[in-house]
Amino acid sequence: MATNGTGERLDEGDRLLEQQEIIGQLTDHSFVSQKEFDENYEFQSHPPPKLKQIVTNKLGKCKCSGTCVKRFIYSIFPFINIMKNYNIREDIGGDIVAGLTIGIMHIPQGMAYAMLATLKPVHGLYMSFFPVLLYFFFGSSRHISVGANSVACLMLGSAVSKGIDSLSGSAEKSGLVSLVLGNQTVNQTGSSEGNHSEYQTTESSVADDTAAVSDEELELRLQFAMSVTFLSGAIQLLMSIFRLGFITEYLSDALISGFMTGVSCHIFTSQVKHLFGVKHGRYTGVFKLVYTYRDIFKNIGTANYVTILLAVACIASLYCTSRFINQNPKLKPKMFMPVPIELIVVVLATVISYAIKLEENFDVAVVSDIPTGLPIPNARGVSRISGLIIPDAFALGIVIFSIYISMGKMLAKKHDYEVDANQELMAFGVSTIICSFFTAAAPSVALSRSIVQERVGGKTQVAGLVSCCLLLVVLLAVGPYFRTTPNCVLSSIVVVAIRGMFLQVLDLKKIWNVSSIDFFVWIVACIATVLMDVDLGLGTAVAFNIIVAMCRIQRPNACLLGHVPGTDIYIDMNFYQKAREIPAVKIFRFEQSLFFLNKEHFRTLLYKNTVNPNTLKIAQDKREKKLRKLQKKEPIIDGEVRNESAPEREHLDIELNILPDTDLDIVDVTQRNTLHVDFHTIIFDCSLWSFVDSMGVKVLKAVIGEYKAVGIKVLFANCKVGVREMFEKTKFYDTLDQSNIYVSVHDAVIHSIQAYSFKNGANISNKEGSPDEV
Incomplete structure (x- = not known):
């Protein structure tokens, strides 16, 4: 019924x-x-224009008038419009305070994140100076803090390690050279001392400790790092020219969140050797973390207890200050600026290390020499370009821009202005290419610094210029005084900084309630990144995300x-x-x-x-x-068919x-x-x-x-x-x-x-x- x-x-x-x-x-x-x-x-259809008509229309619009040239210059250099409307009385105070605050944060973070890229700490200071200065001219976001970023530096370090490993692998196969990497020698027959696995590429008594490796490897690392940086900038610039800013839309919020949580595991693992003073091999590829932790637990008996105590004290100081003072809702409104606990910890540890000679007396690894002055432009940025680093450079460029665009658009919406994705691609592309010639690693956006810059009153990119002035003083005069800074202190800063990335796991329940599909994208991105290397994990996550999107389109x-x-x-x-x-x-x-x-x-x-x-x-x-x-069986009676x-x-x-x-x-x-x-x-x-x-x-x-x-x-x-x-x-x-x-x-x-x-x-x-x- x-x-x-x-x-x-x-x-x-x-x-x-x-x-x-x-x-x-x-x-x-x-x-x-x-x-x-x-x-x-009176409906009238509009057939698609032919190629000749498109070219004619485009050429017709290209009139070299003064207004056209002016508009073009303003689009390339957004800072001109921003400075034309700059109100010195209202804006300069907030920009100076924000610039000094961010500059103070740049010093310890730049030095610490450079270690993730397997470079010397001074290159992290370059990364906090040159990109910020260049972004002032080309960028349109007024509140983001350009410079060192843990995710970008780790991806760069992974690309550098693969480049070094490819050279050592070819050297082993050729049997013609003997490559010295730290205290580990790969001989002509390809045999080596220490532990082996099919995923192990190079093993050193001090692994990636830049203070102990040879000058030859440091130079190779720098060449590969700058080549990847140059290539990622070139890719970003090409994407800007061809208006490909939409590519980042393939990286959903769930994918980025899961990927960054997986990356945080790699970041933490890369710092364990500095926090404990243990030695382990360097690995790349699938199950990289598994083999790394195998070495760590095997060599845990060689840990330096002074290093551990110093790291624990630093982590406790950083966490307690950040959690109970800088993020305290009652104290935050009354504070002129956040307590620069990172700089305080670095300065105190440096002074203590110098006073009691931690390096000589307790075998604590320190930063070592930091040169003064600015680097001379060189061709390291193109010296190691090859097909081997193209995938890493492409992944690095996309991730850097994705991190930026998510943060930049959020702050722009909050303060009622627009950011152009393609213009920002050009800004990052040009800045990154130029930085590669000044040995400054691929710049990105730090979420924590950007939030602090906006919260303490930053109004425009002028805050970046103020932080550059502070960094310039450090590079020209103060840098050598950080020579005795213990590496474990810088690692402590990194570990505390990625705490928020680990806490993204707590969002899983909310993601599940909103969308089970996003939940599985997050899980796949995180697990793939943890079990594989960073670039492989990102590729797997993107492929899974695209497949999921195609399935949803295919089965509506x-x-x-x-x-x-x-x-x-x-x-x-x-x-x-x-x-x-x-x-x-x-x-x-x-x-x-x-x-x-x-x-x-x-x-x-x-x-x-x-x-x-x-x-x-x-x-x-x-x-x-x-x-x-049935009709053939119907009887016919009196000329009629009987329907029996x-x-x-x-x-x-x-x-x-x-x-x-x-x-x-x-x-x-x-x-x-x-x-x-x-x-x-x-x-x-x-x-x-x-x-x-x-x-x-x-x-x-x-x-x-x-x-x-x-x-x-x-x-x-x-x-x-x-x-x-x-x-x-x-x-x-x-x-x-x-x-x-x-x-x-x-x-x-x-x-x-x-x-x-x-x-x-x-x-x-x-x-x-x-x-x-x-």
């Missing part, structure tokens, strides 16, 4: 009366087809629509109980554009929600064959399952040469189709022909201009007359009801009797 909108059962008479009422409402209205609508309102939802009484609205009957199905009409909506990826899924859902015409056609053919056999096989006919219909499986049967199927189905028309609601490709059109032609073969008519509604133009190009109207496309679903419904009512003399009948008889 049928039910009404409130779930109450209707008897047969009430059901037929309701159907008559619905049809009566619809037959009282007029309708208009898409063709008539276009003619009445579909539904049947019902009519809202008294309106021209049609909604999903699965969610709205008061929606009424139009008698003898199926309204099908496919909730995605129709193209080659989902064409078969479209056909499957269409048959599932309506009826499979091929199955019905086969059943009809079987029925006709058996009916012909009626029970057999009824049993045959039930056996072949071609009778309607619902109690809705208002169409007189005996008047049509078709099967016993409870509808005569299918309407496609195309409102969600932004485009249809040639494969999609082929599927539409096929299903229209299949339904036509069993007497079911197909109509279209809400077709966008692009879809109709595709129909025109593919000669779709040879299969479906253009008059069967309607402006709205309501128009198509009215047409189908009125046309069928007129054809059958406005007599809506039922196999049990007419409405009057009921």
